[in-house]
Amino acid sequence: MLPEVVLLSLMLLVAAATYFFTRRANSPNPTRPSKAEADLVKVVLSLEQTKLEDLFRLYRQEFGAGAARYARTTYNRWKSGEVRPNRQTFNRFLMHLPDVMSFDLKCEVLRKLRQEYCSKEHYKLTVDTGNWKEMVAPLVTGMINKSYKAELPKHIEGRLRWLSADDMQVARAILAESQAQESKQAMLLIGREFINIEQLLNDTKGRGKITHTIKLPLGTITLRVKGRR
């Protein structure tokens, strides 16, 4: 009788412990942000140096010297993912600071968000120095058109309400045009690159293998280049 009681007690204990720990792990922690929110903080912290300085200056102005010092010292660990920023940090960087950011800084944050979250296309194809243009041009044209239509995912738009303000709608149009112009510019420059590539293929007399990757704002086109047929 005694061993059965002990066994039953043990089983009850294990079940209770499992229930307790599962419940604790699943319960939302108000100070712990979701992974998506932590990733958004990382994206903002990847701004170029001068813009990042502007951001930290605003952070200090809004939340005090102590908070700013902590943010600066923890910055690298947030960026690398070693430390996950808490909910307060997310709210400060992405909910409160945009209210006091300059239009220019908000545009740069939006640019980073577009780079990170707008869907990208990656193409790989084999071309020769005679037919590359007819193969590549339609792909670049597609990416130019995509620049005008690219949208951030709904969950980000929904979380960052400041993105729907009138000035940010205009910012979106400016950045879309900018991305389209960058792609058009790449198409103009690629002609000169192919002159270099063709010369290299001729000079190496069949010993060379060449792969050229065109990097565009909304994707990449990787070309394995062969000599003219």
Next chain:
Amino acid sequence: MVDENEELAPQKQSLFDVTADDILDNALRNLDDKQARDVTKKAADEVVRIAIEKRLAEHRSNAAHDEMRNLVNNANLLDQRGGDYQINSTFETATGTTQVQIRRSKSTTAIIIAAAVGLLLILSLIIFLVAR
């Protein structure tokens, strides 16, 4: 009278007809003076940024051209010395990166030729023996 009736008639406009251009036009109309100035300045900044990026890209293209020429010269030098080699090189160019691999493998070619000759000899020997 007809005109008055037309004015009083409710305007039927589907919400689903709103295009991205409509949203942008509406947003532009709603900007205050400061926001309008900020937008104009940012648009001008972007034009300058793209022009600078174009100039930098042209520099990268010129530099890549020179580096590629050096690579070919090095490969030719290695050719003159004889022996096998493989050079892998990556260049930052105007539109992205170019990866180049140049290789020469005389010994591999020699092994393949020797193997083919050996195989032919063995086949000839077998045919000779069978025919006999």
